[in-house]
Amino acid sequence: MTENAQQQPPAPDTELPTQYAPADVEGPLYERWVERGYFEADAKSEKPAYTIVIPPPNVTGSLHLGHAFQHTLMDALTRRKRMQGYESLWLPGMDHAGIATQNKVEQQLAEENKSRHDLGREPFVERVWQWKEEYGGKILGQMRRLGDGVDWSRERFTMDEGLSKAVLTIFKKLYEDELIYRAERIINWCPRCLTAISDIEVEYQEDDGELVSIKYGEGDETLVVATTRAETMLGDTAVAVHPDDERYRHLIGKRIKLPLTDRHIPVVADSHVDPEFGTGAVKVTPAHDPNDFAIGQRHGLESITVMDERAVITAHGPFQGLDRFEARAAIVGALRSQGRIVAEKRPYVHSVGHCSRCKTTIEPRLSMQWWVKVGPLAKAAGDAVRDGRVKIHPEDMSKRYFDWVDNMNDWCISRQLWWGHRIPIWYGPNGEIVCVGPDEEPPTGEGWTQDTDVLDTWFSSGLWPFSTLGWPEQTEDLRKFYSTDVLLTGHDIIFFWVARMMMFGLYAMDGEVPFRTIALTGLVRDERGKKMSKSFGNVVDPLDWMDKYGSDAVRFTLARGANPGTDVPIGEDWVQASRNFANKIWNATRFALMNGATVEGPLPDPAAMSATDRWILSRLNKTVADVDAFYEDFQFAKLSDALYHFAWDEVFDWYVELSKTTFAAGGEGAEVSKRVLGEVLDVTLKLLHPVVPFVTETLWTTLTGGESVVVAEWPTDSGFRDEAAEQEIAVLQQVITEVRRFRADQGLQPGQRVPARLTLDGTALAPHEPAIRQLLRLQPEGEDFSATATLPVAGAEVALDLSGAIDVGAERKRLAKDLAAAEKEKAQATAKLGNEAFLAKAPDNVVEKIRGRLAKAEEDIARIAAQLERLPQA
Helix, strand or coil: CCHHHHCCCCCCCCCCCCCCCHHHHHHHHHHHHHHCCCCCCCCCCCCCEEEEECCCCECCCCCCHHHHHHHHHHHHHHHHHHHCCCEEEEECEEECCHHHHHHHHHHHHHHCCCCHHHHCHHHHHHHHHHHHHHHCCHHHHHHHHHCCCCCHHHCEECCCHHHHHHHHHHHHHHHHCCCEEEEEEEEEEECCCCEEECHHHEEEEEEEEEEEEEEEEECCEEEEEEECCHHHHHHCCEEEECCCCCCCHHHCCCEEECCCCCCEEEEEECCCCCCCCCCCEEEECCCCCHHHHHHHHHHCCCCCCCECCCCEECCCCCCCCCEHHHHHHHHHHHHHHCCCEEEEEEEEEEEEEEECCCCCECEEEEEEEEEECCHHHHHHHHHHHHCCCCEEECHHHHHHHHHHHCCCCCEECEECCCCCCECCEEECCCCCEEECCCCCCCCCCCCCEECCCEECHHHHHCCHHHHCCCCCCCCHHHHHHCCEEEEEEEHHHHHHHHHHHHHHHHHHCCCCCCEEEEEEECCEEECCCCECCCCCCCCCCHHHHHHHHCHHHHHHHHHHCCCCCCCEEECHHHHHHHHHHHHHHHHHHHHHHHCCCCCCCCCCCHHHCCHHHHHHHHHHHHHHHHHHHHHHCCCHHHHHHHHHHHHHHHHHHHHHHHHHHHHHHCHHHHHHHHHHHHHHHHHHHHHHCCCCHHHHHHHHHHHHCCCCHHHCCCCCCCCCCCHHHHHHHHHHHHHHHHHHHHHHHCCCCCCCCEEEEEECCCCCCHHHHHHHHHHHCEEECCCCCCCCEEEEECCEEEEECCCCCCCHHHHHHHHHHHHHHHHHHHHHHHHHHCCHHHHHHCCHHHHHHHHHHHHHHHHHHHHHHHHHHHCCCC
16 A cells, blocks of 8 residues: 555544435545555555456446446455455556447447548547547446445556557567468458457357258259358359268269359368268358368368458359348349259258347458467466466366367457557568567558558457556566456456466466466346346346445345356345345444444453353354455355354344343443444454445444554454353354244234243353343233243243233134144145146146145144144133
């Protein structure tokens, strides 16, 4: 932290408002944290470093639940480490999002009836920068709303000067090491975005298409091929068959007529053709299919491009100028009129690639592009995980990682855009090619031009863990904070981003890993587990929930659902429940302050404490140990659940309630309990803070008078355990719970007082009699006391006089009616389960459901019978 963070704040308020109002608290608190420099990391510090770089959101984006989910977890990790004494850096920034951002500005121009070509390249890029300054970065303000404890002084952008220098540096290094090259190959082309996209940016979905079988050749020299893209036949340059397929052996080496054209194409033998699939004959279009391109390379076939960049047919003839889908229908019609259609199947459901950004159907296209030779880079990325330098959590996700890096194809890195890092290659008038580094001047003179393409956005974001720390310069930040500690991200981008950062980090940093742990999360879904989608109408804006319930409630809900690697269902009811939890924390702390809870002075000796005090301190230390273990294993759901149940169930519902009688009695015991309650709340608020920072900051500073819980010391397990006290309080809880259940069964109101005689001899509960009576609303027995019900519980006995508390006759009638209904349900279920014909036909799940009904009916009968037996005689 910076010197700014050491300034002493003004004394905190000593009283809390009656209600917690997140909207009044969260914004001012966050700005105070930032102003005091709590989140600023000091590269000169002697503290051990802890670093997380934020997965950079798109400059075009706004905060969605996926962001909120991952940011909550990263914030929790870095806040805890800061409290543990680490120099904690959570580095923020944004990605320039090449295609998405260019599309935004082109849409603006379209509203002005202009295109980027009307402006020209340089003015267009300037226009994009203007858009970025005016509209980009909306998500950064939303991150503040969520409470992200990032170091804003180190905010980066993938197109800023330093990161641009890093891009040029590594490009030149890869180029000189012959790991970047230019080649004409089949690429994934988006006719809408007008650019190449990588394999992992293609989304495959099942589409309704058509499968058309076409007769090629004439007379005795014919064969049938099947295709889902009839329009590509205009670019066919061969038909391939398996060399051992007897059906076509006589045709191998011959040339056959290509329908609708004046060309003849060869029949080639290729062992990659599956003779069992379809007709066993495959049309070969090297310029428009990756598999066909490979066949073409093996047989030296010509590659004929028949579509332009907008997927419009360019082949001369009647189909020229038609869109690919229009041409498909027209070509099939023409083939049908010539009697060349052998079979047609519609719909034919098959997997079709779509652009992940605009959802346009991808068109495989032969194109000259720049590529990264990934072989040695991918091997290094795989080895780093295999030898344990990088751990993937959960471990079972490693297989997906290895499946990708071990089978990675060379990466097409050029994009036909204007917004982005322009490829630093210059072409000379005599075929020269020069790669220009960041500190070098490009060649000058007539005829020299720079490559017009830009680099894939993932190229620059692949450098993120080290470029953001100053590489290629050897900066203090790079020395202090690299390697980073944790990459926390969704399992869905393990291919897009994680593998690229591994490859580039190991390459640029001489084998030093970019991060030591990859913690993979699931995806946020709706409460039914369904993917959130605008088309489904189930997309949630987290800002709406923040406005309604507060940021802490959203954060706690997300953390409580975060099991490693599994998807996270979330619904508004759960956020409301988390808001109720924040209110419970507030009200309990307010009660404690009103009753003198304090953190002043050392904790009293355990010998001076009551069993209740020793119990809660024992449970507190166990919770500290559990929470620490869960953090180290990235078990956010478990740590949140442990804190929820400890705080709500044990501290608020039991310890605070049990302490009320102690406080009321006064004396030394009350003073001890006030100090214990202060200690418990102090530690509990610290444990909760990384997940729910706002309410805990307000409460902790009020309780302790401390500067800020952000910079408070993280609790440690003192080792204190008291098994005897835990067993004693467990018995006390059993007694209170059993009597409460009996009261509810008898229809008594929670606040209704009844006379009772407690027999606690032979148990450790005698000191707890005042608390038992207070919590169970039990009056002392009077002279006319007559026990109408006696409950033996855990060695104790509670005798109750209900004669004046309930209408015994009416209660008997109610219970008798419930008993009759339960017996009827039992009889019906028993009859069905005894019917062999029914059991033979009914599905297993139906039979299980009936068995469950029978078991429930039997439980109800036993419970109601016991209640009737306990009722006093009328």
